[in-house]
Amino acid sequence: MEEETSFVEFSPLNTLSPHTSYEKEMENPDSRSISEIESEQQASTEEVVSLAKNSEFDREIFTEFAVLLDKFTPVLVAIKDNEKLMERPPVKKGVESIEKELTRANKLIEGACSRSPIKQIEVVTQELGRSLGLVLFASIDASTEVKQDIAALHRELMNVKFDISFTPSPSPSLGSSPCVIHGQSGFVSEQGSFINEIEEEKISLSIDDVVLQLKYGNDEEFRLALLVIDKEWIHEEDIIPILFNRLGSSKPHNRLTIIQILRILALDNDENKEKMTDGVCLSGLVKSLARDADEGREAIGLLSELSDISAVRRRIGRIQGCIVMLVTMLNGDDPTASHDAAKLLIALSSNTQNVLHMAEAGYVKPLVRCLKEGSDMSKILMATAVSRMELTDQCRASLGEDGAVEPLVKMFKSGKLEAKLSALNALQNLSYLTENIKRLISSGIVSPLLQLLFSVTSVLMTLREPASAILARIAQSENILVKQDVAQQMLSLLNLSSPAIQFNLLQALNSIASHSSASKVRRKMKENCAVQLLLPFLTESNIKIRSAALNLLYTLSKDSPEEFMEQLGESYLINIVNIISSSASEGEKAAAIGIVSNLPVSNKKSTEVLKKLHFLPILISLMSSGASTSTKTWLEESIAGVLIRFTIPSDKKLQLLSAELGVIPILLKLLASESSVAKCRAAISLTQLSQNSVALRKSRKSRWTCMPPSSDTFCQVHDGYCVVKSTFCLVKAGAVPPLIQILEGEEREADEAVLNALATLLQDEIWESGSLYMAKTSAVQAIIRVLESGTVKAQEKALWILERIFSIEEHRSQHGESAQAVLIDLAQNGHPRLKSTVAKVLARLQLLQEQSTKTLTKTLTFSLYLKMLRRNIRLRREYLYRKSLEGKERLLYEKKRKIKEALAEGKPIPTELRNEEAALRQEIDLDDENTAIPRSHIDDEYAKATERDPKILLTTSRDPSAPLTQFVKVISEIIESCRAHDYTDVILVHEHRGVPDGLVICHLPFGPTAYFELLNVVTRHDIKDKKAIGTMPEAHPHLILNNFKSKLGERTGNILKHLFPVLKPDTKRIITFANQSDYISFRHHIYEKHGGPKSVELKEIGPRFEMRLYQIKLGTVDQTEAQNEWVLRPYMNTTKKRKFIGD
Structure with missing residues (x-):
């Protein structure tokens, strides 16, 4: 209770x-x-x-x-x-x-x-x-x-x-x-x-009782005593100290209540505030800052109200941890506590020591204000504090944003020696942040720093080291390039400085020369003999200075390698190799190897020097160690660059030496590097080695019958016996899978080099076997991916490879369809230099006439043609997809038919369909006249026939007496051209000794194709009364199809009737297809009405012939692999009484 x-x-x-x-x-x-x-x-x-x-x-x-x-x-x-x-x-x-x-x-x-x-x-x-x-x-x-x-x-x-x-x-x-x-x-x-x-x-409570309860009462007594406190009692009995004494020993809820009461009393009058200025009281309030959020909020509010008293400000700053807690509350989420903390911190900032404590806690605004407005001594004290602090990047950013850089620079420029030194040290600490570097450059400090470095006054010598350190930091920003001749001035100071300053200057010069837009600066540095000035540092015993000099030499060696080689000389090249073999610093080794990799490959003299120094075994041992360091990527790139020199294809002896020493496994290891540059250089080396594989292979015919070569060494690509160390075969070395893996990755920098390596497997002597091997290793899909997102040079090489691979029919049928869409898009939207090569590849895929590629690539017709190809490919895919669903739809139809029969006859549902009964019956209920019977792809062939008039191409062979293979090729080109020009049908007429004896009707774009034998052909010119027949009418005819009653007959009539447009009611033209004993008679008439409806004159205008169907294929005439829908077999001719088309 x-x-x-x-x-x-x-x-x-x-x-x-x-x-x-x-x-x-x-x-x-x-x-x-x-x-x-x-x-x-x-x-x-x-x-x-x-x-x-x-x-x-x-x-x-x-x-x-x-x-x-x-x-x-x-x-x-x-x-x-x-x-x-x-x-x-x-x-x-x-x-x-x-x-x-x-x-x-x-x-x-x-x-x-x-x-x-x-x-x-x-x-x-x-x-x-x-x-x-x-x-x-x-x-x-x-x-x-x-x-x-x-x-x-x-x-x-x-x-x-x-x-x-x-x-x-x-x-x-x-x-x-x-x-x-x-x-x-x-x-x-x-x-x-x-x-x-x-x-x-x-x-009944007296004043004494209330005081006793406030001092010693339990929780409830203490609350009751607070309730009955009177104003006079507060002053007479000195209640405020009693409340402060209870603050440390009370429960959290009571502490909150006490602080709230004290705040009310402090707001009441200043006399009450004076009673709260005791150090013990203030310490108790500071402890409350770190407790519950509500208690801390009340405590900071009371301290803020008491901060008007100078003694309070002085004592609060001395309490351990107070300023840290205030800064924490200032940055907290409670807006009330943050506001009061800011007010109190401002009040405490009148004391210099408090300002330093605030800065150490991360609140730097008072410090910056002292730098701007304080006395000279205060500024020096603040700058010294900044230089000695362990600043975080966030604190450096705050100092920069609040404006600490400008007053420090001003102190350095115009202050006395002590002010200059403290300002430089502070700026050095701030310069570790990139944003502050920009502020330093914009403040104009570069020129004063250089002037200081040139100064020989003994008093200023102590300032040179921090000045050079700041310059080294500033040089990391490209904004320093705005300052003219900075690098040249630093170069002139190298030999006039102490080791520490030399190190800082070398770092600054390397940072300046490494900027992407510093090519002019590097050229001027070389003109001012920078290389000759730096080479003596290679013999420096100070590892830091020597390493910094190597880094700068590496940067300068990237431009004009021939000129750099002349300046380097043999002796310093030996020094560099000695550094690589003896140095314990991975960064120093990487820089030295990088210098060697930048030397011109064509310089045979340097290659001979490196051979004598056994440089290659040193590199191999470095790569074999596999040490993971921060400079690993740089080291791999440098080693891969050097290996290009030892694998040049013009020096087979050098290649053999490299292979014997184990270069090829190192190259394979580099293919798995995280660096695209290392992958690219390794692929270049493998390309150079593989170029000689064909010449170095051993023939399949062994001269030594007593010791035949091992079957394991036989290479299907090179059609001979290959050994990795003697023939550099990429296949036997296992290099092809990692090369393909690079193409399948997301990075595209190494694509060109990798494709060049793969292209060595498609040289003229081995291109067929190389194509087969690449198709087996899934290289084609990886190469197609390069066409989608690679560089122009990589795309060009990929097209060259695909042209060779698609020269083989097997590869065209296997991978051609996946490449079509990419090739067409590349032909339309790709680089102009690729269009001719794309046209050749499309011709290989039989999507374009090869003899027309040169002309089509130069005209707008080519672009339109490719758009039509893309449309036809899409339609073909949709058609094949619908065709693939026929089996499922037929199976579903049979299941529903069995359900219907069982329900109609009152029989039980078949056992195998009981689990599906509910779903099937629901589908039966939803079926209508269009979905009750399964559709066939045959229904889709003429689905759009009534939307527009037929467009028919009637042709014969270009040269009836030419070989049949030539005719097939012509047919293929004709069909593709018809598809592109939106023809609906192609009719081919075959003749024998001048008499037509065969007719092929091919529906586009997907078939079917019907083959007819022609008999008793009579042309219009053979009709006796030529004057009576007149000219050929162009009106849409009436169609008469007689005795096409069977399923095959309906199919045949469907093929024939869609050759003609929809008739017009007033036409007088009649086309007749009459079937009798599976022979279809074709007749062509016109009629005239001379004396009314009963007097109709029918006149034949030719031609006339009989047709006999002997085959229907589901594809087009150019698709030799198309499935047969119906074929007239020889044994069918013996069944005279059987009719296939009609009665």
Whole structure:
């Protein structure tokens, strides 16, 4: 029972809305007077009461809540009438807090639903009680009657609890009318007898008793004592020290209450503030900063209010950890605490030592302000502190953004020696951040730094080292290139400086020369004898200086390698090799090997020197060690570059030496490197080796019959016996799979070199076997991928390879379709230099006439032609997909047919269909006349026949007496041309000794193709009455198809009728196909009406012939592999009585 009783629960901050903050109060003070606030609040109370009474949900709870809110009105009126009371800031805060909670209650009631919001009502009620408690404690000067009313309402708010499980008896509230409870829900107040005891105890407590309870009382006694404190007692009994003493030993909730009371007292008058300036009191408040968020917020607020006193500021700064906690709260998420922390930090920044502590904690604005506005001594102190701090990048960024660079540069330029030194050291610490480097360059510090380095004044010698270090940092930015002759000035200082300065200058020069836009700077450096100036450093004992010199030489060796080789000489080349073999620094080795890799490959003298120094075994041992370091990538790139020199195809002896020493396994290892440059260079070396494989292979015919070569050494590509170390065969070395893997990757830098290596397997002597091997290793798909996203040079090489591979029919049929779309897109949108090669590859795929590639690539017709090819490819794929579904649709149709038969005959569902019965019956219900019968791809062949008139090409062989193979080739070209020009049918007429004896009707684009034998052909010219027949009419004819009754007959009639357009009613032209005994007679007539409908004259105008069907294929005439739909077999001729087309 005692746990639930809470009489004093002050929490001024908790009474504020979550969106309320002191920062907003200070920046946007409430312009309303306390009287206006009270009036608005009274209206808000009435509105909430009305809503609560009219709520549709939890009516009993909201009704009793409204009864309690009604009691606010006399309290608010009493406060409004007391002008002195209304002027107190704590009272105004409490009233504003009440207003926030009333708004919250309003929203809660409006948003109430069927779910009972008992918990939310309890929270709002207690928050109203806390807000009223703040007003109660701040109303020390109010009359006893007002205080009693406020205290009574406050206790009733704090001591109520919603409960719908039982209905307690009403208990009177102190100083107010009793709370009446109705129904099964309402307020459950603490028992009236207990409250009466508390009231009696309050009356009986003396000042001594209150003080004793404040000092030594338990939790409840302490709360009660706080409630009955009087204003006079605070001054007479010195209550403030007692509260501070209880702050360290109290529970968290009591600590929060104590700090809130202390804040109210501090706002009351300055005398109370003076009593809180003791160091012990302040230490207790600082400890609260690191505790609960609410307690920390209150504590920082109280410290901020006390910071007006100089003694407080002085003592707070000395408390260990205080400034760190303040900076943490400044950067926290709580806007109120952050605002108060900022205010307190500003107050503490008047002390220099505090400023340094703030900077160490990450709050640098006061330090920057001291650099800008402080005294000379203060500036030196701040700069020295910056130079010695362990700054994070975030702190460096803050210093740069807040403007620390400019005053430091100004100190360096115009300050005395001590100021210059401290400023340089500070700037050196800040220069580790890229953004600060840009600020340094824009501040104009480069020229003063160089002037300092040229200075010979002994006083300034101590400044040269930090100045050179700053220059080394500044040189990392390309903005330094704006400064003219910076590199030349640094070069002239190299031999006039100490080792530390030399190291910094070498680093700066390397950074400047390494910029992508520094080609002119590198050229000027060479003209000023930079190489000759740097070479002596190769014998330097100081490893750091020697390594920096090697890095700079490596950068300079990238341009004009021939000139660099002349300046290097044999002696220094020996020094470089000695460094590689003896140095323990991986970075130094990488730079030295990089210099060697940049030397011209054509320089045989340097190659001989490297051979004598056994340079190649040194490289192989380095790669074999496999040490993983930060310079591994650079080392691999440099070694791969050197190996190109030892694998040049013009020196087979050198290649053999390299292979014997184990270069090829190293190259394969480099193919798996993370560096694209290393992969590319390794592929170049493999290309150079593979170029001689054909010449070095051993013939299949062995001269030594007693010792035949091992079958394991036989190479299918080179058609001979290959050994890796003697013939450099890529196949036997296992180099092809990793090369293909590079093409399949996402990086495209090494594509050209890899394709050149693969192209060596397609040399003229071995291209057929090489094509077969590459097709087996899935290289074709990888090469096609290069066509999609590779460089122009890589695409050009890929097309050359594909042209050779697609020269073989097997490879065309296997991979041609996957390459078509890419090739057509490349022909339309690719680089102009690729168009002729693309046309050749398309010709290999029989998508383009080979003899027309040269002319088509130069005209717009080629582009249009390729668009048509793309369309036909798409249509073909759709047609094949629909055809592939026929089997599934036929199987589904049979299942549904069995279900229908079982249902119609009342038989049980077949066992194998019982699991599918529900789904099948649902599909049966959804079927209509179009879906009940399965469609065939045959139905799609003439699906669009009625949309436009037929467009027919009628032709014969180009040369009837030519060989049949030539005729087939011509047919292939004709069909493809017809597809491109949107023809619907092609009719081929075959003759024998001048007499037509065969007719082929091919429907485009996908078939079918019908083959007919022609008999008894009579042309128009053979008809006797030539004058009577006149000219050939062009009107759309009537079609008569007679006796096409069988399924084959319907198919044949369908093929024939779609050769003709849709007829027009007024036409007088008639085409007849009459079937008799599977011989189809063709006749062509016109008719005229001379004497009315009964007098019709029919006139034959030719030609006439008989046709006999002997084959139907599903594809087009050029597709020799197309499936046969129907064929007239020899044994069918013996069945005279059997008819296939009609009766």
